[in-house]
Amino acid sequence: MLIFEGKGLRLRAKPAHFVGHLQLTRSASIEIFFSKQFCKLTRKLVFYGHVCYDGRRVDRWLFLAEREETMTPVHQKIIDETLIAAYTRMAEQISALAYPTAKEEQYNQEHLSHSQLAQDLTLIAQYVEGYQVEEDPQQAIERVCRVLFGRVGAVGYVLPKKFHKTTLGELIYAAYEQLIPRDQLVTTDAARKAFGVERQSIYDWVEEGKLSPYYIKGKQMFSSADIQHQTQQRAERHKHKQVENNVLQATKKSS
Numbered sequence: 001m002l003i004f005e006g007k008g009l010r011l012r013a014k015p016a017h018f019v020g021h022l023q024l025t026r027s028a029s030i031e032i033f034f035s036k037q038f039c040k041l042t043r044k045l046v047f048y049g050h051v052c053y054d055g056r057r058v059d060r061w062l063f064l065a066e067r068e069e070t071m072t073p074v075h076q077k078i079i080d081e082t083l084i085a086a087y088t089r090m091a092e093q094i095s096a097l098a099y100p101t102a103k104e105e106q107y108n109q110e111h112l113s114h115s116q117l118a119q120d121l122t123l124i125a126q127y128v129e130g131y132q133v134e135e136d137p138q139q140a141i142e143r144v145c146r147v148l149f150g151r152v153g154a155v156g157y158v159l160p161k162k163f164h165k166t167t168l169g170e171l172i173y174a175a176y177e178q179l180i181p182r183d184q185l186v187t188t189d190a191a192r193k194a195f196g197v198e199r200q201s202i203y204d205w206v207e208e209g210k211l212s213p214y215y216i217k218g219k220q221m222f223s224s225a226d227i228q229h230q231t232q233q234r235a236e237r238h239k240h241k242q243v244e245n246n247v248l249q250a251t252k253k254s255s
Contacts, residue, residue, distance in 0.1 A: 071122065071125055071126070071129075072125075072129060074167075075125035075128070075129065075171065076125075077167075078121075078125070078167045078168055078171055079118065079121040079122060079125060080109065081167070082117075082121060082148070082168055083109075083112040083113070083115070083117060083118055083121070084109075084112070085148075086117055086147065086148055087112060116143070117143075117144065117147055120140040120141075120143050120144050121140075121144060123135060123137060123140045124137055124140050124141060124144070124171060124172065124175050125171060127175055127178065128171060128174045128175050128178065137175050137179060138179060141172055141175060141176075144172075145157045145159065145172075158209060161207075164215035164218070169215070173214060173215045173216065176214050176216070177214075177216050177217070180214065180223070183224075184223060184224050184225065185214065185216065185221040185222065185223065185224060186221065186222050186223075186224045186227055187219075187220075187221060187222075188202050188203075188220050188221075188222070190222075190227075191211070191222045191227050194227050194228075194231050195227075195230075195231060195234065206220075211226075211230070212226065
């Protein structure tokens with residue numbers, strides 16, 4: 001059994017088989033080449049790869065991550081702050097509605113970390129960091145946005161203005177960057193040309209919630225399928241309106 005440490009991660013190496021007999025020394029030069037996977041069974045990182053010991057390659061080594069924490073500090077901070085903000089908002093709503101609550105122990109960070117919201121945020125962060133996840137990140141994103149930004153009496157949600165510039169927004173759109181292939185997105189200028197309108201009209205429709213943008217590396221983009229669907233609907237409404245106007249004009253002439 002070998003122990004390797006580096007970049008904040010302690011690895012326990014267990015060889016699948018040995019190639020000859022190795023006698024490790026403190027002066028030995030060891031290089032590790034591996035690919036990482038997220039084990040669904042143990043919910044820990046598993047690394048597969050090989051070791052080069054003083055230039056000699058030892059094949060088929062299995063590395064098990066000793067570190068249970070698989071989240072970068074930046075993403076963990078985003079998750080913690082979001083959970084606290086969501087809990088504070090919910091507590092305010094409960095208080096405003098005079099909702100009867102039993103006297104229980106103080107609801108703390110540990111309770112929050114086991115919530116569905118925490119699980120969804122963790123899944124999104126792990127997906128962004130490159131880990132294999134058990135569920136479609138899109139569903140997790142929808143649940144998070146619904147919980148945090150859902151409208152009373154409505155099914156959907158409305159994201160706050162400049163949401164993409166917040167830390168949570170950056171995390172969400174980083175996930176979208178991996179979820180949506182680049183060839184399925186179009187720029188603001190391409191959307192403007194598709195609708196045959198000025199660029200400002202696109203910005204206005206985004207503000208009014210008529211168009212849902214994606215911010216990829218800070219650049220506003222749109223789903224090409226969504227733009228195509230909306231341009232077709234727009235054309236159909238325009239055609240229907242022309243038919244109504246023609247019927248109205250014909251009625252006036254006949255009278």
